[in-house]
Amino acid sequence: MIIQTAMLAFGQMFLxxxxxxxxxxxxxxxxxxxxxxxxxxxxxxxxxxVVGNIFWLWxxxxxxxxxxxxxxxxxxIFAMICGMLIFHESxxxxxxxxxxxxxxxxxFIVK
Numbered sequence: 001m002i003i004q005t006a007m008l009a010f011g012q013m014f015l016x017x018x019x020x021x022x023x024x025x026x027x028x029x030x031x032x033x034x035x036x037x038x039x040x041x042x043x044x045x046x047x048x049x050v051v052g053n054i055f056w057l058w059x060x061x062x063x064x065x066x067x068x069x070x071x072x073x074x075x076x077i078f079a080m081i082c083g084m085l086i087f088h089e090s091x092x093x094x095x096x097x098x099x100x101x102x103x104x105x106x107x108f109i110v111k
Contacts, residue, residue, distance in 0.1 A: 003055065004052050004056055004059060005052075005074045006078055008053075010048055010082070011045045011046075011048035013079070014041045015041070015042065018036075018039045018045060021041060067109055070109050071106055076098075080099065
């Protein structure tokens with residue numbers, strides 16, 4: 001579960017890094033495909049997101065939905081830590097309180 005959630009969180013982080021590489025973004029299909037295919041971050045993001053979702057299908061097959069779906073909230077923790085460490089975003093004490101609540105919720109779900 002943690003591996004799948006990390007894959008999706010890192011996939012989103014790579015999308016952010018890929019989008020940061022563009023000074024301008026166009027919404028025409030030809031430009032989108034050209035921009036995606038020439039950007040290593042975007043290609044890596046797509047691979048991580050696809051593999052993460054395939055792994056998600058496996059989790060859904062073999063584990064209770066009422067357990068695995070709430071545990072995806074761990075992705076919020078990964079995203080916040082990546083935002084802080086990679087993108088140098090500030091994290092408030094209230095956000096850290098949210099992390100503690102998410103961790104407590106995950107603990108109670110798996111018990």
